[in-house]
Amino acid sequence: MELFVFGCAALMVVIGAVGVITRKHPVHAALSLVLTLFGVAVLFVAQQAHFLAAVQVIVYAGAIVVLFLFVIMLLGVDRVENLRTEPLAAQRPLAVAVSLGLIGILVAAFATGSGVLHERGAGLKIPDLANESDANTTQLAQSIFSQYVVAFEVTSVLLVVAVVGTVLLARRTKSAVTENSK
Amino acid sequence: MIALDSLLLDEILWAPLLIVLLKVVVVFIVGLLATMLMVWFERKAIAGMQNRIGPNKTGPFGIMQTLADGIKLFFKEDLIPNRSDRFVFALAPFLSFVPAFLAFAIIPLGGDFRDGNGGEVTWFGHVTKVQLADPPVGVLFALAISSIAVYGIMLAGWSSGSKYPLIGSVRASAQMVSYEAALGLSLACVLLLAGTLSTSGIVAAQATITQWNVISTGIVPFIIFLIAATAELNRPPFDLVEAEQELVGGFNTEYSSIRFALFYLAEFMNTVTMSALIVTLFFGGPQPIAIGNFVFDIPLVPNAVEGTFWLLAKVLVFLYIYIWFRATLPRLRYDQLMDLGWKVLIPGGLGWFMLLASQRMARQNEWNIILVTTISVVVMVGCYLLLQAAFTQSTRQRETQGPMF
Numbered sequence: 189m190e191l192f193v194f195g196c197a198a199l200m201v202v203i204g205a206v207g208v209i210t211r212k213h214p215v216h217a218a219l220s221l222v223l224t225l226f227g228v229a230v231l232f233v234a235q236q237a238h239f240l241a242a243v244q245v246i247v248y249a250g251a252i253v254v255l256f257l258f259v260i261m262l263l264g265v266d267r268v269e270n271l272r273t274e275p276l277a278a279q280r281p282l283a284v285a286v287s288l289g290l291i292g293i294l295v296a297a298f299a300t301g302s303g304v305l306h307e308r309g310a311g312l313k314i315p316d317l318a319n320e321s322d323a324n325t326t327q328l329a330q331s332i333f334s335q336y337v338v339a340f341e342v343t344s345v346l347l348v349v350a351v352v353g354t355v356l357l358a359r360r361t362k363s364a365v366t367e368n369s370k
Numbered sequence: 371m372i373a374l375d376s377l378l379l380d381e382i383l384w385a386p387l388l389i390v391l392l393k394v395v396v397v398f399i400v401g402l403l404a405t406m407l408m409v410w411f412e413r414k415a416i417a418g419m420q421n422r423i424g425p426n427k428t429g430p431f432g433i434m435q436t437l438a439d440g441i442k443l444f445f446k447e448d449l450i451p452n453r454s455d456r457f458v459f460a461l462a463p464f465l466s467f468v469p470a471f472l473a474f475a476i477i478p479l480g481g482d483f484r485d486g487n488g489g490e491v492t493w494f495g496h497v498t499k500v501q502l503a504d505p506p507v508g509v510l511f512a513l514a515i516s517s518i519a520v521y522g523i524m525l526a527g528w529s530s531g532s533k534y535p536l537i538g539s540v541r542a543s544a545q546m547v548s549y550e551a552a553l554g555l556s557l558a559c560v561l562l563l564a565g566t567l568s569t570s571g572i573v574a575a576q577a578t579i580t581q582w583n584v585i586s587t588g589i590v591p592f593i594i595f596l597i598a599a600t601a602e603l604n605r606p607p608f609d610l611v612e613a614e615q616e617l618v619g620g621f622n623t624e625y626s627s628i629r630f631a632l633f634y635l636a637e638f639m640n641t642v643t644m645s646a647l648i649v650t651l652f653f654g655g656p657q658p659i660a661i662g663n664f665v666f667d668i669p670l671v672p673n674a675v676e677g678t679f680w681l682l683a684k685v686l687v688f689l690y691i692y693i694w695f696r697a698t699l700p701r702l703r704y705d706q707l708m709d710l711g712w713k714v715l716i717p718g719g720l721g722w723f724m725l726l727a728s729q730r731m732a733r734q735n736e737w738n739i740i741l742v743t744t745i746s747v748v749v750m751v752g753c754y755l756l757l758q759a760a761f762t763q764s765t766r767q768r769e770t771q772g773p774m775f
Contacts, residue, residue, distance in 0.1 A: 215525075219458070239506075242507040242514050243510070246514045249517065249518065250514060254517075254524065257543070258540065258547075261536065261540055325507075
């Protein structure tokens, strides 16, 4: 049963991921991304991380990709892109090199670090679904708001800085406004 | 283990499997029937409010009108516009129809919640709940589903390859994403008091009328939830998505035949589900009305069945309120809609949530309640004044310098 669910979800993730890269239409690529995110959510459920699964769907599928689509539709870039033109020279070979490097790092990390992961996970108790359905949420909240509270707050500050920065960059300056009105 | 129903936690046997299958079928049929009757109820009630007769030809009181309309739509020509994106165009109705049904799965539809019972009933010697699924993340599942429903409307408008549907869908997605925040914040107040995410747990915590979340969270989260839910459903007065006077028909202009019927069905199904969710979260779901130790008991009906009657009665009240909204309130302008969502509901929800959290904290640590309340009220008034100052300043700036974007 678990293997079957894993197989289906993994297939969803891989098909979605391939779709994001190969579909030429931006909207289709974004929809493929949704498929991938759903697959990951199913994998979370299979690992009994129900809270993470729900948040994955709400935040990524429900807000972030909707925002992508929103921008695509508003800017009217919903046409098939011409892939022949290269805005940056040597972009493609560089991309291949970087992705190979990333794969190398990930494989190395998993090969050497699996023992460490087990050690760290030893303190967490595996939720007993029948009796305490909220064990997931409680544990997550406890580690976010006690052990990792500084990292959590710094991340949120970073996000706010990014938002304010974007607003500031997108804002027309006073001189530009007056020039336009002349 | 994937299974969420308590029946499936043991080894899988035929009888429990059949019960779960039966539940799936019953929930699906109840959903369809409820939608059908809701369409009739809305047309009839709104006709009454507008001094008309409404549907009265098909069946007694015109109750079969929806069925007749459905059959008619089935046999109409299925048009696909030339400039549309065919795959997405075909996919969109299902993306709005399927979530509408999925959300119904987590609503406790009945059962005995009295005297600390967890709403469990015994069917054919097996203990189960009168709800299709009781996932540990219950309410978050509903939020996730409602965020998926955005896709249906958004993609429908875009894939039509036409101007007005696109405007309708862009409006819709902006509206639904912004009101989801307010919805989530008012939900957080309920979750804070209930201490659990599971819907049956939330219902079980609301035994007497003073424990109903509408009263115990103070009425504010309920009002925010009701408004945000109406906006989330794209129902009047927030129906800018399909404002007929401005957008021809909104996001579904290019749809015809059964594809249009799916959108139509999803819209009414969502209304029923959202009413049931409001009842579950704020009005005790299948719990009977109880004041102190006195319980309004329906005579001759076993407690396990009585829950369903109570749920039905409470849901009907909210369905009527939604229809009432539609007959009474004029549509908001788009900037008014955004102002209401971002400048009133979200700060209000956030402030009320902090207030409830501080109250809870004070009670747990046995601080001086009056002092805590005074300080929090002062802080909230301060925040409100700051917010108003910011709004005034930005309005003044916009007037003197023109829009900055």
